[in-house]
Amino acid sequence: MTWSFVLRTIIVASICSVLGVLLNLAVLGFLSGLSICGVAMLLNAIQFSRFRDWSTKPRSNPPINLGTFYTPAHTVWSALRSSRTRSQNLIQAAQRFKNIANGLPDACVVLNSNLYIQAVNENSLGLLGLTNKDVGKPISSLIRHPNALGLFRGESEDKSLVDIPSPMSDEIHLELRLIQISSDYHLLIARDTSQENRILSMRQDFIANVSHELRSPLTVLIGYIESAGEGEIDENTLREIVSRLNSPAQRMKSLVDDLLTLTRLEASPEPEQDALSIIDGGRLVRTVLEEAKSFAAQNHQVQLDVDEGLKIKGVTNELYSAFLNLLTNAFRYSPEGGEIDLRWKSRGTLARFEVQDTGVGIAPVHLPRLTERFYRVDPTSSRISGGTGLGLAIVKHVLRRHQSSLQITSQLGCGSRFYCEFPVYTQSEKSLHEASI
Ligand code: ADP
Numbered sequence: 214m215t216w217s218f219v220l221r222t223i224i225v226a227s228i229c230s231v232l233g234v235l236l237n238l239a240v241l242g243f244l245s246g247l248s249i250c251g252v253a254m255l256l257n258a259i260q261f262s263r264f265r266d267w268s269t270k271p272r273s274n275p276p277i278n279l280g281t282f283y284t285p286a287h288t289v290w291s292a293l294r295s296s297r298t299r300s301q302n303l304i305q306a307a308q309r310f311k312n313i314a315n316g317l318p319d320a321c322v323v324l325n326s327n328l329y330i331q332a333v334n335e336n337s338l339g340l341l342g343l344t345n346k347d348v349g350k351p352i353s354s355l356i357r358h359p360n361a362l363g364l365f366r367g368e369s370e371d372k373s374l375v376d377i378p379s380p381m382s383d384e385i386h387l388e389l390r391l392i393q394i395s396s397d398y399h400l401l402i403a404r405d406t407s408q409e410n411r412i413l414s415m416r417q418d419f420i421a422n423v424s425h426e427l428r429s430p431l432t433v434l435i436g437y438i439e440s441a442g443e444g445e446i447d448e449n450t451l452r453e454i455v456s457r458l459n460s461p462a463q464r465m466k467s468l469v470d471d472l473l474t475l476t477r478l479e480a481s482p483e484p485e486q487d488a489l490s491i492i493d494g495g496r497l498v499r500t501v502l503e504e505a506k507s508f509a510a511q512n513h514q515v516q517l518d519v520d521e522g523l524k525i526k527g528v529t530n531e532l533y534s535a536f537l538n539l540l541t542n543a544f545r546y547s548p549e550g551g552e553i554d555l556r557w558k559s560r561g562t563l564a565r566f567e568v569q570d571t572g573v574g575i576a577p578v579h580l581p582r583l584t585e586r587f588y589r590v591d592p593t594s595s596r597i598s599g600g601t602g603l604g605l606a607i608v609k610h611v612l613r614r615h616q617s618s619l620q621i622t623s624q625l626g627c628g629s630r631f632y633c634e635f636p637v638y639t640q641s642e643k644s645l646h647e648a649s650i
Contacts, residue, residue: 574627
């Protein structure tokens with residue numbers, strides 16, 4: 214019951230009493246004043262009881278029939294509502310940040326000023342082995358690598374960055390970065406650098422391989438040139454020297470040509486459908502055979518088996534180079550008089566190019582690595598026969614650009630079979646293409 218209500222009731226009751234006295238009806242006036250007071254008090258009690266009911270669930274909208282209690286109830290309700298909206302916004306923002314932190318590929322660990330863990334994201338488990346259970350523990354008790362400890366003590370050479378193997382696996386390499394966010398907080402970020410390290414070491418191996426491959430013929434060249442420059446030499450000797458220069462020079466040229474081809478294949482995007490030609494595979498295979506025979510030193514027995522009219526879509530010069538590489542390898546790694554089967558055959562909706570030889574064969578252990586650059590089973594024999602060690606790497610890239618892949622089966626001492634398949638180009642495909650134009 215509010216003071217203004219009491220006051221108003223007393224005033225009304227007094228006015229009734231005064232009117233009663235003035236009208237010579239003092240008792241009636243007093244009684245009516247009293248009953249007005251009673252009714253008002255009853256009404257107020259009912260409103261108060263409703264207010265009390267509402268106050269047990271103040272998040273609901275206050276009912277309009279609270280009378281004098283409505284205004285304070287509404288004020289409380291509005292304040293509660295806006296504070297609830299604020300805290301919901303805060304919860305949503307926190308959840309968003311948590312999702313972002315969990316979506317990061319790196320491990321992120323929030324540390325206090327004493328480097329005790331305050332929070333971790335999901336990737337902290339895979340990279341650092343840390344979970345929410347570690348919250349409250351000092352980071353230095355969980356990541357014990359000397360480089361990391363140096364970083365936590367501020368003793369590392371680069372104050373904020375060190376490399377460590379992941380505590381979860383020696384295969385994973387991490388770059389740890391400690392960032393001071395404020396006077397109270399630090400952020401420890403662990404980034405997986407294994408892939409970068411692998412690429413870096415592949416690049417270093419590649420440069421070392423190229424240098425090594427170029428160095429041998431260059432040494433031979435320099436040797437001949439130096440001996441040609443020493444003293445008097447007759448014309449015959451000079452001619453002999455010049456002819457011997459040819460082989461190392463050719464080797465260097467083949468190597469540079471293959472390197473350029475490989476770089477071009479790797480750097481250029483996959484050919485667009487419009488850029489593909491319709492290739493008569495049989496004709497291409499015959500051209501490849503002529504070319505291979507023209508520089509094959511030994512006498513091999515080649516059986517050609519071609520399904521005539523079998524066509525595919527592709528980039529002619531790329532497929533030419535891939536098929537030629539596979540066929541020259543068959544010549545190169547088969548003995549004098551060895552048999553070679555060269556096939557272009559239909560297999561349902563696919564066309565298969567296949568080269569089978571009866572040569573030296575390949576041990577199973579080498580098969581998965583054959584298409585790596587400069588990988589050779591026998592480096593000496595490959596070099597002697599003019600191989601650059603890049604042929605199958607080129608084949609792999611060409612086939613990948615044609616949504617195909619190289620399949621190899623081989624038996625040591627018995628020979629090898631290399632094949633790849635492509636979707637057959639059909640007439641209906643042609644009319645479809647024409648219709649779309
Ligand atoms: P290379 O120029 O040395 O021939 P490639 O990339 O073409 O390089 O081949 C990689 C290696 O695979 C070769 O050095 C050779 O050891 C092996 N190889 C390729 N083709 C054959 C084959 N038909 N028979 C046996 N070994 C082969």
